[in-house]
Amino acid sequence: MAETPVIVDKTLEVYARWDARMKASLRPLVSEELIAEHARSPWGQHSDALERVLNYFRRGSERGKYAVLCTRPHAEWRVIAMSGERGKPPRFLDDRRFSSEREAVHAVFLERLKQLMA
Numbered sequence: 001m002a003e004t005p006v007i008v009d010k011t012l013e014v015y016a017r018w019d020a021r022m023k024a025s026l027r028p029l030v031s032e033e034l035i036a037e038h039a040r041s042p043w044g045q046h047s048d049a050l051e052r053v054l055n056y057f058r059r060g061s062e063r064g065k066y067a068v069l070c071t072r073p074h075a076e077w078r079v080i081a082m083s084g085e086r087g088k089p090p091r092f093l094d095d096r097r098f099s100s101e102r103e104a105v106h107a108v109f110l111e112r113l114k115q116l117m118a
Contacts, residue, residue: 019060023116026053030113042105057112066093066111068104077104079111 029049037050046054063084071078077098080090093111098104 066108
């Protein structure tokens, strides 16, 4: 009797290779000008380079993804890291508090840049 062939799911391996190639292609786009552009307009019209970086940041799983949480309406925002697990709440990234949503969104961007450049 012939053995049933084992089917191996290579999805994670393919994704890891794709992710490494994307990071390598995006790292040269990161500059002081790109960071300043995001600080000026985190939600507005963006250059091609910034749009490419932001699109990369939007991909991937929720595990460890950063988000902004308003802790005091119209007064205070903090950065959180999503757990990526159902029923497990996000955690505060650190003790920083921001007086505007724009500052908090830019802080998330800077944290994601650290991950990209690592």
